[in-house]
Amino acid sequence: MQSIAVVAIYLAAWVGSDLLGAFYNGSHGTFYPWYLGAALTFYLIYTFGYEYAPLAVLAEITRPVLFPSTAHLRFIDYLEFGAIAAVGYSLVVLVLKRILAIRLPFETFQDAANFCGVAIVAPLILALIPGAIAVSIFGGGWQHFLREVVSFWVGDTLGLLVLVPILATYVTPRIMPNPDEAPAPVFDIKVRERLLLYATVVGATLLGYAAVLTGVSGDPLRYFVFLPLMWMAARGGLRLAIPGIFLTDALTSILNYIFPTTSIHPIDLQTFIVISAISSLSVGALVDQRARAERQTRALAFTNSLSGLPNRRGLERWLERTEGALLLALIDIDHMKLTNEGLTRAAGDELLKRIAERCNDFSGADFIAHVSADEFAMAVRGGMETAQALGQRIGEIFEEPIAVEEHELYVSVSIGIAFANGPTDYEEVLRHADLAMYRAKQSGRGRAVLYSPDLADEKRTLSLATELHAAVRNREFVLFYQPIFEFIGENLRCTGVEALLRWNHPRLGFLEPAAFLDFLENMTLAERVGLWVLGEAARQAREWLDADIDLQVWINLFPRQALDPQLPNQIKTLLDEHGLSPSRFVLEIVERVIAEDTNDIERAVRALRNLGTMTAIDDFGTGHSSLARLREVPVDVMKIDQQFVARCEIDDKASGVVQAVLKIAQELRLRPLAEGIENEAQLERLRFYGCRYVQGYFLARPMRADDFFRWLTATRV
Structure with a gap:
């Protein structure tokens, strides 16, 4: 039919x-x-x-x-x-x-x-x-x-x-x-505006043709109509440009039939139609493509690219717009690194997708999100009385094994549940759920914990969690920059900076990472802070480059951030946004992550290398990495921990350790960097041993960006 x-x-x-x-x-x-x-x-x-x-x-x-x-x-x-x-x-x-x-x-x-x-x-x-x-x-x-x-x-x-x-x-x-x-249509143009634009095109066409009939010239017809046509294409993309072309050209043909004139040669009329059609189609398609890309970018900003579920920002936006009583459950996959042992990268990703599917199939959930690499979230409307049943039901969806390739994998989860009543303060709910999940993990994993005001025995734990969330909200984190020097012949030159996180606490002033980092690393907040560090470092690198300051920026990655499969895409987006080469970044990963993990970190480092960024193993000597393990992970730089540098100028054993570490770096073809240089004797000893990069308070202390700029300007004069 x-x-x-x-x-x-x-x-x-x-x-x-x-x-x-x-x-x-x-x-x-x-x-x-x-x-x-x-x-x-x-x-x-x-x-x-x-x-x-x-x-x-x-x-x-x-x-x-x-x-x-x-x-x-x-x-x-x-x-x-x-x-x-x-x-x-x-x-x-x-x-x-x-x-x-x-x-x-x-x-x-x-x-x-x-x-x-x-x-x-x-x-x-x-x-x-x-x-x-x-x-x-x-x-x-x-x-x-x-x-x-x-x-x-x-x-x-x-x-x-x-x-x-x-x-x-x-x-x-x-x-x-x-x-x-x-x-789908890219633009949603209201009927009134659409009719107004059509009327404008019709009016311009009539006016242009009237100019021709009165003997002005053919030019108004060919060019006067272009302005409303281009405006339609720019305002509504192809959905307005295409009917605009048809309307203009059909009306022109009708007018030419009703009011024939020798002022318009056929080739002039055809040229006008061709140029107007190609121009409008081109502009409309460009506008549509840009609008579609912007829409996709906005969607990606709120979506986890691996699972397709909303990410943490998507969850925050939903919570901010939601009113009424609800329970929020944060779900952490226990021992995800151990579970991933022996799996390929594709299999590890497939496991997370299967977990996301199980969460997505959970009946009764009002919102489900994939908030970080191995953490998910569920929001359920309801009262406190359903919290225990919610934790039990979430645990039950992981009782059956998950089939990934030829493997049958069992996973357990630690669940933190928080309750909100009335208009949702999303930051408070997330903070409470984060703290409850942290307590579930500390209590042996594989269990659910409901947040309560007396959850923490020590007030410091609750206070720190609360203050860290407030620090992100109030933008209290700042970056200090410590110069990194390279021996070039007999001279020492600043060729890079290490971006160091500091917390500008409203009561305690600037806090170094030792005061909060261990706790922060166990919170889902860590990835958000880590992404901010990358973005701020990229912004600062662009600012320096515009001022003819050509430096590599060394950035410390949180352990969970280094293992996030989305990290390379996040870095590429930041580099493209600021117009930076991937070689501008050196990404530091602490040795204990490399020593503990068998497959994920190797895949992560290779992905970063494929992107074009350099990677460094930080605090070498503290994580018990074997030489064989170091060969498996393709890092570029070995940062020698300052405990080995200390006393190397006066202690033969310490000196021997430094030489041995430098020999390992040479064997693995890694660039060595010695941290913690505290005096000139240590500097000269490391120069003699052939250490290429050095860093320490003796050479320069960490500084705010503006202080570093003044310092660098003064030292280069």
């Missing part, structure tokens, strides 16, 4: 448009600027398939059969025209779909640009044979041949440029077998 309808509609539209063109051309010397038959044939084959191509032949012979008075060629000529259209536009569709991979409706600027190019080139090639046939019948030599070719070519091109986009945009989504595959 659908096939019959397609055939009937196509033939009726084709014959109708052909008769319209013949009527237009035959009336008081007017010239029909566009030929719609080619556009209809192309759209038919593109949308419904190559099996409909023979209809082009049937369409060509229908008009002379039904309306013989309008036919001026031999019957065989119409057959040839139909065959050329059927074969030619089948090949055009093949090129668009298979080679250029263009999709209608347009989704990218490249789609629109490629389509415009094909719409110009293909009709020219297909017009050569009809042009030759016309010359053979009517004579006229080469000049007549060129005139006929141009007539066929431009008419078909205009039909493709004007009609196909409007059919693809407004007809295709209604006839596709799966409407969900059609791209």
Whole structure:
């Protein structure tokens, strides 16, 4: 039934448009600027398939059969025209779909640009044979041949440029077998604004044509209408640009028929339509592509790319907008690193996806999020009386093993549950759930803990958790920068800085990481702080680079941050945002993470290396890494812990340890950096041993960014 309808509609539209063109051309010397038959044939084959191509032949012979008075060629000529259209536009569709991979409706600027190019080139090639046939019948030599070719070519091109986009945009989504595959409108333009824009285009077209009729010139018609057309494309993308093109060009053709004038040469009219169509399609496609990219970027900002679930920011946004009593459960996968042992990167990711699916299938949850690498969250509307049952039900969904590749994996979870009543203070709920989850992990894991005011025996724990959340909210964290020096010949030069986290506590002043880092690393807040550190360091690096300060920035990663599979994408986004090379960063990972983990950290370091950033093993000598383990993890730099540097200038044993560590670095082809240089004797000893990089209070203390800039400027004078 659908096939019959397609055939009937196509033939009726084709014959109708052909008769319209013949009527237009035959009336008081007017010239029909566009030929719609080619556009209809192309759209038919593109949308419904190559099996409909023979209809082009049937369409060509229908008009002379039904309306013989309008036919001026031999019957065989119409057959040839139909065959050329059927074969030619089948090949055009093949090129668009298979080679250029263009999709209608347009989704990218490249789609629109490629389509415009094909719409110009293909009709020219297909017009050569009809042009030759016309010359053979009517004579006229080469000049007549060129005139006929141009007539066929431009008419078909205009039909493709004007009609196909409007059919693809407004007809295709209604006839596709799966409407969900059609791209959603990028802009939501209100009806009143849409009508106002259409009226503006109509008014501009009428005014431009009136200027032509009054003898001003043809220029107003060709250029005056461009402003509202471009405004429509910029304001609403292709959804407004395409009907704007059709409306303008159709109205121009109607006006030219009703009020014929010699002031407009046919080629001027056709040039106007071509330029307006290509310009509007290009601008509209660019606007759509940019808007779609911005929408995707906004969505990614609130979505975990691995699981597709909302991330922590998505959870925070939902909590901020939610009122009424609810329970929030933070779910931490116990011993995720051990579970991942022996799994490939793909299998580890698959495990997290399976866990996300189980969480997503949890009945009764109002919101589910993937808040960090191995942590999930569920929000359930309800009162405190359902908290215990909630923890039990969440635990039950992990009782069955999870099938990943050939493995059957059992996982347990630690759950922290917090209750909120009334308008939700999302920061307080997250803080309470975070603290409850931390207590569940400290109590032996594999259990659920409900937050209560007396949860912590020691007030310091609760206070610290509360203050850390407040520190993020109030932007109390700052970065200090400690210079890193490189021996270049006999000279010592600052070639990098280490970004060091400090907490500007409202009561206690600047706190070093030793006062809060261990606690922070066990909270989901760590990844948020870690991402802020990366962003702030990138911003500062860009500022220095703009001031001709070319330095590498060394950044400490939190253990859970280093293992996050999203880290490389996060870093790439920051580097692109600030226009930085990946080699600008050196990312430090503490040795204990490398020593404890077997597979995840190796994959993480390789991913960072593939991105182009350097990596360093921090505090070497404190994590009991074996030489074999160090060979497996492809880091670039070995930072020698300051406990080995201390007393190396006066203690032979300490000196021997430093030399041994430097020999290990040489064996592994790592760049060595010695931390904690406290006096000139240590510096000279390390220079003698061949240590390439050094850092310490003797050389320069950590400084705020503005202090570092002044220090560097003074030392380089």
